[in-house]
Amino acid sequence: MGICIFGSLNMDLVVQxxxxxxxxxxxxxxxxxxxxxxxxxxxxxxxxxxxxxxHLFGRVGGxxxxxxxxxxxxxxxxxxxxxxxxxxxxxxxASIIVASNGANQIVLAAGANGQVGEVDIDRLQxxxxxxxxxxxxxxxxxxxxxxxxxxxxAAGVNVILDPAPAPIQFPLEFxxxxxxxTPNQTEAEQLLGVEIHTIDDAIQAAQQFRxxxxxxxxxxxxxxxxxxxxxxxxxxxxxYPTTVVDTTAxxxxxxxxxxxALDRQHPxxxxxxxxxxxxxxxxxxxxAQPSLxxxxxxxxxxxxxx
Ligand code: RIB
Numbered sequence: 001m002g003i004c005i006f007g008s009l010n011m012d013l014v015v016q017x018x019x020x021x022x023x024x025x026x027x028x029x030x031x032x033x034x035x036x037x038x039x040x041x042x043x044x045x046x047x048x049x050x051x052x053x054x055h056l057f058g059r060v061g062g063x064x065x066x067x068x069x070x071x072x073x074x075x076x077x078x079x080x081x082x083x084x085x086x087x088x089x090x091x092x093x094a095s096i097i098v099a100s101n102g103a104n105q106i107v108l109a110a111g112a113n114g115q116v117g118e119v120d121i122d123r124l125q126x127x128x129x130x131x132x133x134x135x136x137x138x139x140x141x142x143x144x145x146x147x148x149x150x151x152x153x154a155a156g157v158n159v160i161l162d163p164a165p166a167p168i169q170f171p172l173e174f175x176x177x178x179x180x181x182t183p184n185q186t187e188a189e190q191l192l193g194v195e196i197h198t199i200d201d202a203i204q205a206a207q208q209f210r211x212x213x214x215x216x217x218x219x220x221x222x223x224x225x226x227x228x229x230x231x232x233x234x235x236x237x238x239x240y241p242t243t244v245v246d247t248t249a250x251x252x253x254x255x256x257x258x259x260x261a262l263d264r265q266h267p268x269x270x271x272x273x274x275x276x277x278x279x280x281x282x283x284x285x286x287x288a289q290p291s292l293x294x295x296x297x298x299x300x301x302x303x304x305x306x
Pocket of ligand 1: 008094249251288
């Protein structure tokens with residue numbers, strides 16, 4: 001079948017630091033790297049490394065970062081024929097600080113991601129028939145993400161949305177277009193206007209998303225695992241053991257792996273296992289795309305579990 005990914009490409013400008021800085025504080029960091037990232041591109045690489053045909057739709061600027069992103073994606077097997085080069089702006093930039101405990105802070109300059117528009121939807125519509133899923137995130141204009149979801153629903157293609165970064169306003173009509181919603185704790189709190197402190201809070205939040213019209217909800221809670229609300233009910237799954245080096249792209253790994261498993265006709269529970277395993281492997285390594293696991297690594301990891 002195959003997966004369409006409609007969303008962002010960034011160049012990540014990454015500095016390692018002993019800890020995250022306080023507001024107004026200047027900290028001395030250590031290593032600096034430019035690493036291909038962006039939630040859309042990361043999800044595409046995650047799915048491609050796990051054996052799915054991943055077809056990425058998005059925009060880069062007419063600069064070296066754009067070329068670097070595309071050639072890196074091609075080398076990972078991502079289909080890049082529908083990535084437009086927009087000479088009017090720069091490639092999306094993510095300025096990332098990674099602390100020694102693996103936590104990160106990210107500030108985005110959208111650049112070409114902010115220009116994704118109707119013309120990109122037209123290209124997407126041509127490729128959707130026969131695909132198993134459309135993966136969406138929110139580093140592109142939200143009205144265009146909604147249009148992409150409508151196109152997928154019309155084509156009978158499942159919509160998987162990672163609502164990251166969470167917008168201030170999330171139109172209610174969007175919920176009814178989503179088959180699988182994968183917010184993290186912060187995003188769920190922002191979208192619902194609630195605080196999540198406990199697993200019970202997370203269970204209630206997941207149920208609220210279901211009441212808004214989402215088919216399946218997976219609330220990702222980092223080292224506390226996931227809370228899944230679906231047609232069977234609500235359940236908490238603990239996370240898999242790992243050593244956290246850098247949490248960047250953990251959510252992208254999860255989404256790409258879930259989509260890849262479903263694309264390969266695996267059951268929903270297997271897809272969740274793939275998502276958890278991909279997240280655990282990704283946080284154990286540095287960077288966005290370089291940290292995403294291959295199929296061999298993922299299977300070996302799952303087999304090593306007690
Ligand atoms: O999810 C991780 C990604 O978020 C990074 O690669 C960065 O580009 C930001 O988009």
